[in-house]
Amino acid sequence: MDMHTVVVGTSGTTAQDVIAVARGNARVELSEAAVDALAAAREIVDALAAKPEPVYGVSTGFGALASRHIGHELRAQLQRNIVRSHAAGMGPRVEREVVRALMFLRLKTVASGRTGVRPEVARTMADVLNAGITPVVHEYGSLGCSGDLAPLSHCALTLMGEGEAEGPDGTVRPAGELLAAHGITPVELREKEGLALLNGTDGMLGMLVMALDDLKNLYTSADITAALSLEALLGTDKVLAPELHAIRPHPGQGASADNMLRVLAGSGLTGHHQDDAPRVQDAYSVRCAPQVNGAGRDTLDHARTVAGRELASAVDNPVVLPDGRVESNGNFHGAPVAYVLDFLAIVAADLGSICERRTDRLLDKNRSHGLPPFLADDAGVDSGLMIAQYTQAALVSELKRLAVPASADSIPSSAMQEDHVSMGWSAARKLRTAVDNLTRIIAVELYAATRAIELRAAEGLVPGPASRAAVEALRAAGAQGPGPDRFLAPDLAAADEFVRAGKLVAAVEPVTGPLA
DSSP states (O other), X not given: OOTTEXXXXXXXXXXXXXXXXXXXXXXXXXOHHHHHHHHHHHHHHHHHHTSSSOOTTTSBOOGGGTTSBOOXXXXXXXXXXXXXXXXXXXXXXXXXXHHHHHHHHHHHHHTTTOSOOOHHHHHHHHXXXXXXXXEOOEEEOOOSSSSSHHXXXXXXXXHTTOSEEEOTTSOEEEHHHHHHHTTOOOOOOOTTHHHHTTOSOHHHHHHHHHHHHHHHHHHHHHHHHHHHHHHHTTOOSGGGOHHHHHTSOOHHHHHHHHHHHHHHTTOSSTTSOOSSSOOSSOOHHHHTHHHHHHHHHHHHXXXXXXXXXXXXXXXXXXXXXXXXXXXXXXXXXXXHHHHHHHHHHHHHHHHHHHHHHHHHHHHOTTTTTSOOGGGOSSBTTBOTTHHHHHHHHHHHHHHHHHTSOSTTOOOXXXXXXXXXXXXXXXXXXXXXXXXXXXXXXXXXXHHHHHHHHHHHHHTTOOOOHHHHHHHHHHHHTTOOOSOSOOOOHHHHHHHHHXXXXXXXXXXXXXXXXXXX
């Protein structure tokens, strides 16, 4: 297989595979072992379906309606009906990458051989992904328990050739037309299959995996911008000494301090120009950057552990066990994923907050140690970066609102059968917004810090090689340097894209070596 093909087996998947399929459009194939496991589990379900005793999900209704036994003649209709009725989402469309992650992760569980789905259904799921067909999934409809029901139902509806989907050209069309155009035969669901396509934490898990991927870049970027701000404020790098962090051995703290120290190597600004206003200590937002950034890094590690366990899981209800039993369970409850999604929203808010405090310090002539007010060219005539900080502050306040946990909420549903839910989908949706806004906040700090460093350089102070590399790359990307006031939004947009695409990290690593 080439590097653009992801093979789905029986034992889960990796975060890298999720990213490859969701964001990189990697092809998906089922392993032979997965096909064999699918067939074996299906034999068990078929045998149970032939018996007169009711089995949940095979020959009964669902949820609060599970007490009704369903005869053979109505079971195909039952499976179609659960998909149609549960495809009840509302609101804006969910992003393409989220839907692809959702579909791929459901396929991962189906391929485990624990769901009783036939191999041909799994193959159709892979075919739809490979054709670039993306079901239309809506923002609202999941409570994060019994799986991401409505989002997954909209995906299952596409497999049936019903509802709407987006083609590879970006045009939304009836799903049946898109399947036909790509030579894909719609599936005719049999016992348990409709239920098995809906019962999973796949949406919230996919968004967690992608948020972790984004936050890895943002935490390294934030270490860099913190170092640039320290340098621009003529702070001291002594607080970054490894022996200081060794006596409080949180791994993330040590990694952030090391990143900052390497960015500041060779600087002619740090700690050497305090004659006019001597400082015993830098402000917390400067001095404690490794502690705050590092605590966030450790939180990311915890969230990766949870994501890794979930990626290795087969989440369905009921499940086919290796000994042939089909048993109900509560593994579809999204609490483990929901908690870490909320935790990440909290650390994103705090990281954004400390970034904004350093930006404000750079702009305040009473605290910036010799920089012009608002880093303006001619203060009074020019406003400089005054309103850039307003924008950053508005984003920080929004992050604080988004940090309110969704998982602390629950609302009963399904006639009180589903009387406690995780709200994990909601936690994931707000985390996506938080990560998006955090990127902008870091970009504003970067823009302010690089301008301040250039103003210091104009006075004859020599920044470090990594700082110079960051400045040069940012300017080449279209974010202009100091000067009279101009239309500022394009510069901020350029800085945002620079951080978002990982270009800040890429600009300094040739100087610093690989950063954590």
